[in-house]
Structures are given as C-alpha cells and as structure tokens.
Amino acid sequence: MSEHTESYIVDAAHSGNRLDLFLSEVSSHSRSHIKKLVSHGYIHIEDTVAKKAGILINEGQTIRLEQEASYEHVREEEKVDTSLYAKIVVLGETSDYVVIHKPAGLLVHPTEAGEKVTLTAWLVQTYPDIEHVGENPVRPGIVHRLDKEASGTLVVAKTNAMFHHLKDQFKARSVEKQYTVLVYGTIEANEDTIDFPIDRGNDGRMVSRPRLKAVTLNTVDNIQPGKEARTDFKVIKRLGRFSLLSVRIHSGRTHQIRVHMYAYAHPVVGDTLYFNKKLLKKNDEHLGRLFLHAAKLCFQDLAGAMHCFESPLPEELQQYLDSLA
Known part of the structure; x- marks a missing residue:
C-alpha cells in the first residue's frame, strides 16, 4: 500500500453516509475533487480501493487518501471557478486595512490541498502589495478567519504595521465580533x-x-x-x-x-x-x-480610533x- 498523508475514522454520526459527502465535510477537499481522487484509485476504505464516490461508509472504518504528490495531476485537471469573487464586497478601506464581506463557500486562504480560489488569491490580485504583509506568504494580511461555509465581515491588513496592530488586538480580545x-x-x-x-x-x-x-x-x-x-x-x-x-x-x-x-x-x-x-x-x-x-466587526486603527463595520444578512439567509x- 502507498504512503498516506490523510486518514479519517468514520464516527457514529456519519455512519451510513456517502463517502464523498463524508470526506467533503471532514477534510479540506471539495466533493468534485474527491470524486476525481476516487476515479484515479487514490482513496481507500480500510485496505480496499474505493470504487465509487457514493459508496456508503460505516462507523469505525478508516478512510485514507494517498500522499499528496501522487495525485497532483488530479488537481490540475480541475477547473478554476472564480465566480465567488464577484460576491466579495469591500465594506471600507484605508491605506492600512480593507474590510470585506466574504461570501459563503469561499476559503480565506489555501489549505494543504492547494486550492486556487481563495480570498487571499483575490486580495493579492486586487491589492498586490498585500502579498508582502504578515508572517506567512500563504496568508498575506490575514489576522483572523471565517469558516469556508460562513459569510460576513473580515478585516485584512494592508501594511505590516496594521498587521501587528490588529494581531495584538485579537490577542488581547479587544476586537468586537458579532x-x-x-x-x-x-x-x-x-x-x-x-x-x-x-x-x-x-x-x-x-x-x-x-x-x-x-x-x-x-x-x-x-x-x-x-x-x-x-x-x-x-x-x-x-x-x-x-x-x-x-x-x-x-x-x-x-x-x-x-x-x-x-x-x-x-x-x-x-x-x-x-x-x-x-x-x-x-x-x-x-x-x-x-x-x-459575521454581522459586525469593531477594531482600532493605528491612531487608536475605533471603527465598526457591518455586513447585511445575505439574501439567501434572509x-x-x-x-x-
């Protein structure tokens, strides 16, 4: 058997679920990506290669995905859909920061799976200088996150001074998040x-x-x-x-x-x-x-002034x- 980098054990709550639905919930892989991995034989249920993405799984089974390098070409086959970028809304910005509305379904930054469509990809495309802000090139300007499935208000630093200022506020828990x-x-x-x-x-x-x-x-x-x-x-x-x-x-x-x-x-x-x-x-x-x-976010700018930004409830939720x- 090949070396594996990802392993998941089916719990009682997911017993009887489809393999692709389970993995799309517990891993960073999309359902379409999982189907491609199955078609290439890169997913195992215990020691058996999964033949169908829709196979039902049982409690206690171990699901394994083969090492990332072995299915790099599968990811390249996937089409890059940037339609979610059109749903990003700039709620406010200065030379130090930008506050945006993140739509549901959009990752803030790529995971180990190397997703191409993320908020950080949009940020670097829209604000090229952000690429050099922060402590991690994978997460330029990012000081906090929202779940992929969530929507709402998120602040991104456009300068390193603001990055550290925001980071200190989150650490001190002085940022208001509603x-x-x-x-x-x-x-x-x-x-x-x-x-x-x-x-x-x-x-x-x-x-x-x-x-x-x-x-x-x-x-x-x-x-x-x-x-x-x-x-x-x-x-x-x-x-x-x-x-x-x-x-x-x-x-x-x-x-x-x-x-x-x-x-x-x-x-x-x-x-x-x-x-x-x-x-x-x-x-x-x-x-x-x-x-x-994420309806509301309040934080201080570099001068110490407090700013609050609100994101209206998305149409589908209303x-x-x-x-x-």
Whole structure:
C-alpha cells in the first residue's frame, strides 16, 4: 500500500453516509475533487480501493487518501471557478486595512490541498502589495478567519504595521465580533454564556465534537480538557422550532460557535459537520449553506480610533428566515 498523508475514522454520526459527502465535510477537499481522487484509485476504505464516490461508509472504518504528490495531476485537471469573487464586497478601506464581506463557500486562504480560489488569491490580485504583509506568504494580511461555509465581515491588513496592530488586538480580545446565527430548537433563556473548553478531536476534525447526548456543560468539561473558550448569545427571535441569535465570541477557537451550539443541544442550521446529517429536516435542505454570518466587526486603527463595520444578512439567509415567519 502507498504512503498516506490523510486518514479519517468514520464516527457514529456519519455512519451510513456517502463517502464523498463524508470526506467533503471532514477534510479540506471539495466533493468534485474527491470524486476525481476516487476515479484515479487514490482513496481507500480500510485496505480496499474505493470504487465509487457514493459508496456508503460505516462507523469505525478508516478512510485514507494517498500522499499528496501522487495525485497532483488530479488537481490540475480541475477547473478554476472564480465566480465567488464577484460576491466579495469591500465594506471600507484605508491605506492600512480593507474590510470585506466574504461570501459563503469561499476559503480565506489555501489549505494543504492547494486550492486556487481563495480570498487571499483575490486580495493579492486586487491589492498586490498585500502579498508582502504578515508572517506567512500563504496568508498575506490575514489576522483572523471565517469558516469556508460562513459569510460576513473580515478585516485584512494592508501594511505590516496594521498587521501587528490588529494581531495584538485579537490577542488581547479587544476586537468586537458579532454574528447572526440560526439554530435548531427553541431556546427558553433570553441570553446565556457557553464557556466549556474546545480542543482538537482524534477523528480528523478541526475541533473535538461532543456527542449529542452529552449536552450538559459539566459532562462536556469532563470529557474535553481543551483550550478555554467563551461564547455569549442573545435570542433575537424564536421562529417555531428555530431560534435566531446574536452571538459574540470572546476567544477565537476554530469552529467555536458551531461546536459550542452543538454541545448546547442547539446546532447551527445547515451545519453538517457538527450535526448528524440524517437528522436534518427535509424542509431545511433548500438553505444549502451554514446559517452563520459575521454581522459586525469593531477594531482600532493605528491612531487608536475605533471603527465598526457591518455586513447585511445575505439574501439567501434572509429569504430562509422569511420562509419561517
């Protein structure tokens, strides 16, 4: 068997799912890329080459992807679709920074899979000098991120002075970040704080994923001794079996809102990574994305003045809310 660089174990929540859907959720590869890898024989279920992208997988199985170099030519076959760039909106900019609205579906920067269509690619194309800003050439100007599936407000440094200034503010947790989030279930409390730790899991996911039955914060704390994290939320509106929330995070853990709301027993609508896809109601499927939007971002400029930027709720999210009213 060839050497492998990626390995994923199927958990109970994804047992019975299609191979391509599972890998598109837990890895950085797109579903179309996964199908090409399958067609070239580069994906194994245990020790057997996967013959079909739609094959159903079972709990406990190990899924392996062959080493990156062996399927480099597969990536070259893929067409580069830059249509998402048209949905990027500049909300404000100075000589030191630019604040943009990132559309859902767009990666902030490339992963190890080497994606070509990313926010950073657009930034370097639009603002060439940004290429030399920051500490990592893969993430020029980037001081914080949004999940690929999320949309909303994001600030990018255009100078190294602003990069370090913003970095210090995020480290000090003085940046205000507010999100609009729709979750499953009716939350009775008008507001609450979730503060259990978050850490990486052992199943290939970016963060550990509490089981749905482990919904009490004490239980989660006992099984997950990770990094401290705090999420505050207020209920904006209750919509039948859904709750619309205004969320503020005081730390910046990967997938923080998603994993916290899942453990709180109110998963984010459209989240197939932290909520069993089989349990999603059929009438939720037309949303087609994660209902998590970075609505507001406040930070200080180099002179110490505070600036706030807001990103309106995307049309598809507003239409979904209207359908629930």
